[in-house]
Amino acid sequence: MTVDSRMAKAFGLEGESWQRHANPWSVYTRIPIPALLTGALWSRHRLGWWSAVPVGLVCAWTVVNPRAFPPPRSLDHWASRGVLGETAWARRDEVPVPSRHRVAPNVLAGLSALGVPFIARGLLVRDGWMVLFGLAVETAGKTWFIDRMALLYDDVAPGGPQAAWSGSTPER
Template sequence: MEITDAVAKTFRMDDEAWRRHANPWSVWTRFAAIPLMLLAIWSRTWIGWWCLAPIAAVVVWLFLNPSAFPPVEPRSWAARGIYGERIWTHDKSSVPPDHRQVLRVLVVLGLTGFGLITRGLMALDLWPTLFGATVVIMAQLWRIDRFGWLWQLAEEQATDVRGDRSSC
């Protein structure tokens, strides 16, 4: 079992859950959770062990988020990206090689950003924390954009197979 399969299973990602997770509110509130989590962890200097309460609140929100919003069709940029991610998690062979290569680079960027965040939070150093968060967010936005392309490609191929393409 791959990590993506384990994550999808943990979050109970069936078809309905993917449609709900594609809601732009779901996507953007997950991004909003990043600075909230950083602040919750940083708060250990102000409130000590009580920082576990806001950390737990963010974790619970991230767990509930994929099912917290109504399902949507892939019309918005964010929704198309999540629908593309769903394609990728179900069949990685459907991803063109150039996309796979970029996705690998984005994983490395995301891990690098996460490492900077970790270092910054451990040392209570603002700049590595903020720079790492910026790298993570930018890599994630680029990843969603790539998945949106993947969804469009899959839709074009499905339209070609059905033969109901109205214009070329």
């Protein structure tokens, strides 16, 4: 079982949950979570212990988000294909992915992770530019990762993206 599979399971992303998370609203409202969490943590100097409220709200949204929206009516969206590509990537031990997709996801996940130390250090020393740099690196890596997952999905979806929807085709 891959790390991705374990993380998906920890967030409850199995079966229909993946389809619900494939709703573009789920993806687009999840992308700003690191920036929102960083802002909530940044507020600790102004709010003191009350900063736990926005931190808690962001953490709660992180858990609820993948199940908060209905499955999309169409998979024509970049975000939907990206999420469903993640399902293929998470199962890569069971179902091999094309060779052209084996390196980039790991590199992009690493790029995304490279931003985290800058965010943490910037929060610790209250350096806004360092925090912003870290968030830019993290967000760029994650967004590029989603784009690669959309390409992976396009390559592995039998009969194209519309035919791969768990045996049924959503409306266009």
